Amino acid sequence: MEVVAGKPLRVQSLAQAGLANVPSQFIQPPETRPGSWGETPDSRIPVIDLFLFDPQHSDDVRRNLRQYCSEWGAFQVRNHGVPQRLLDDMRRTGLSFFNDCPMSERSKYFCDPNSAASEGYGSRMLVKDDSVLDWRDYFDHHSLPLSRRNPTRWPDFPPNYREVVTEYSDQMNSLAQKLLGLMSKSLGLSSSCIEKAIEEVYQNITISYYPPCPQPELTLGLQAHSDIGAITLLIQDDVGGLQVLKDGKWINVQPLSDAIVVILADQTEIITNGKYRSAEHRAITNANRARLSVATFHEPAKTRKISPAAELLNNNSSLPRYREVVYGEYVSSWYTKGPEGKRNVDALLLVH
Numbered sequence: 089m090e091v092v093a094g095k096p097l098r099v100q101s102l103a104q105a106g107l108a109n110v111p112s113q114f115i116q117p118p119e120t121r122p123g124s125w126g127e128t129p130d131s132r133i134p135v136i137d138l139f140l141f142d143p144q145h146s147d148d149v150r151r152n153l154r155q156y157c158s159e160w161g162a163f164q165v166r167n168h169g170v171p172q173r174l175l176d177d178m179r180r181t182g183l184s185f186f187n188d189c190p191m192s193e194r195s196k197y198f199c200d201p202n203s204a205a206s207e208g209y210g211s212r213m214l215v216k217d218d219s220v221l222d223w224r225d226y227f228d229h230h231s232l233p234l235s236r237r238n239p240t241r242w243p244d245f246p247p248n249y250r251e252v253v254t255e256y257s258d259q260m261n262s263l264a265q266k267l268l269g270l271m272s273k274s275l276g277l278s279s280s281c282i283e284k285a286i287e288e289v290y291q292n293i294t295i296s297y298y299p300p301c302p303q304p305e306l307t308l309g310l311q312a313h314s315d316i317g318a319i320t321l322l323i324q325d326d327v328g329g330l331q332v333l334k335d336g337k338w339i340n341v342q343p344l345s346d347a348i349v350v351i352l353a354d355q356t357e358i359i360t361n362g363k364y365r366s367a368e369h370r371a372i373t374n375a376n377r378a379r380l381s382v383a384t385f386h387e388p389a390k391t392r393k394i395s396p397a398a399e400l401l402n403n404n405s406s407l408p409r410y411r412e413v414v415y416g417e418y419v420s421s422w423y424t425k426g427p428e429g430k431r432n433v434d435a436l437l438l439v440h
């Protein structure tokens with residue numbers, strides 16, 4: 089990490105310095121650079137209309153969910169019941185922190201660079217020293233359970249920031265629960281099956297800010313990874329840059345202002361015994377416009393043991409394909425070894 093006067097430098101400050109070339113720590117090796125994987129810029133990830141959870145449409149919704157959760161691990165949802173006003177406020181408020189709040193104020197929230205996933209304003213995701221750096225700054229909020237939620241640790245610029253994040257946290261949690269219920273049912277399981285496997289939901293909200301990058305062909309906004317928890321709900325602005333890996337090709341996630349991107353994460357893959365897959369995804373950069381996304385992660389407690397759901401194994405008389413893991417151990421290994429695509433979840437696969 090670049091350090092100026094003892095303070096870590098945010099990527100946004102680097103970008104504002106008007107460099108022609110990115111510092112070497114941000115340069116990806118040739119095999120992970122965008123453009124080297126045979127992208128299909130015209131393909132799109134699927135979109136599901138949830139019809140505001142109207143039971144009349146539940147068969148269609150479940151059928152679509154089943155197909156997209158097993159083939160893609162990522163899709164967008166519309167008519168999800170979260171007010172449009174809140175999605176727009178969340179994007180606007182998040183952007184205002186990065187664009188309008190003075191750095192002297194922002195630096196009060198710098199997160200601890202030596203501990204993984206600490207709350208606050210940061211740039212570096214991994215604790216590992218030799219990894220290529222992402223062209224991204226972020227603000228991570230610990231939002232659930234309520235015992236972890238302390239809005240005084242969140243910005244109060246703009247003035248409605250804490251209020252917006254609080255409402256957003258609650259709405260995302262309720263949508264995540266509904267989706268996990270539908271996903272369980274779409275596998276022929278009781279609606280609380282996945283929810284029970286997770287037990288208490290831990291939620292983090294990460295606002296990512298990707299400054300314009302002078303060499304987008306050499307960098308990534310966020311390296312390829314699958315999310316570690318159970319389910320991620322993401323909104324983005326109109327710039328675009330999120331991509332999902334499908335059959336060896338990077339597919340763009342088209343920005344839709346009313347949609348929420350659903351990304352299945354590794355614990356769901358384990359709980360569903362691989363019937364549903366976590367999606368490998370990444371963010372690319374561009375030279376012209378800063379990009380903003382807000383990802384809301386839902387995961388189990390660190391002490392929770394995760395394994396393929398007994399109900400699923402019994403219903404299908406199948407063997408577990410993943411070994412049991414204590415979630416906290418999974419998280420530490422992810423942050424110290426790095427994601428490198430899906431290698432952490434793949435490492436739990438059992439060979440029968």
Ligand SMILES: O=C(O)CCC(=O)C(=O)O
Pocket residue numbers: 294296310315322324329330369370371380381383
């Ligand atoms: O910015 C994005 O679109 C992706 C963010 C993401 O994948 C993450 O924070 O895990």
Ligand SMILES: [Fe+2]
Pocket residue numbers: 313314315320369383
């Ligand atoms: Fe992610």
